[in-house]
Amino acid sequence: MKTVIFRTIAPVLVAIMVVFSVFVLLRGHNEPGGGFIGGLIAASAVALYGIAVGVEEVRKALRVDPLAIAGFGVLLSSLSGLVSIAYQVPFLTGLWTIFHFENTEIAVSSPMFFDIGVYFAVLGTLAAVALALEEDEDQK
Numbered sequence: 001m002k003t004v005i006f007r008t009i010a011p012v013l014v015a016i017m018v019v020f021s022v023f024v025l026l027r028g029h030n031e032p033g034g035g036f037i038g039g040l041i042a043a044s045a046v047a048l049y050g051i052a053v054g055v056e057e058v059r060k061a062l063r064v065d066p067l068a069i070a071g072f073g074v075l076l077s078s079l080s081g082l083v084s085i086a087y088q089v090p091f092l093t094g095l096w097t098i099f100h101f102e103n104t105e106i107a108v109s110s111p112m113f114f115d116i117g118v119y120f121a122v123l124g125t126l127a128a129v130a131l132a133l134e135e136d137e138d139q140k
Contacts, residue, residue, distance in 0.1 A: 011049070011052075013045075017042070017048070020041060021119075024038040025119050034115050035114070035116060036118055039122025040122060043130065046058060046066075046123070046130060047127070050134045065128075066125070069127070070123070072117075076117030079117075080114040081110075081114065083095060084110060094111045095110045
């Protein structure tokens with residue numbers, strides 16, 4: 001489906017989907033959502049963009065191999081669990097640190113980094129699968 005209308009609207013839809021996926025990722029600590037659902041939405045955006053412009057353009061836009069993104073996600077999730085061992089608590093125990101900036105408090109937690117790792121792992125894995133399937137379709 002390479003119509004002019006689809007190729008024109010696809011980048012706008014992809015941008016909206018990526019922003020929404022980050023919103024769902026960051027919202028997931030207190031309400032429904034999180035890294036897995038956010039990663040699914042972002043991978044859907046990659047697949048949509050691939051359908052619109054082709055696999056080569058998507059690979060140029062990503063700049064990094066999708067499997068490297070997945071590997072980074074697995075590494076980040078693992079490291080977030082290892083932080084708890086440094087504090088002599090069980091593996092994957094949630095730890096929080098609060099930073100104070102003028103009149104604002106920003107809470108940073110190990111579960112947040114775990115969710116970000118899951119986000120990248122899901123995004124990278126599903127993007128690699130989607131791009132591989134689209135490459136097969138382009139070759140026919």
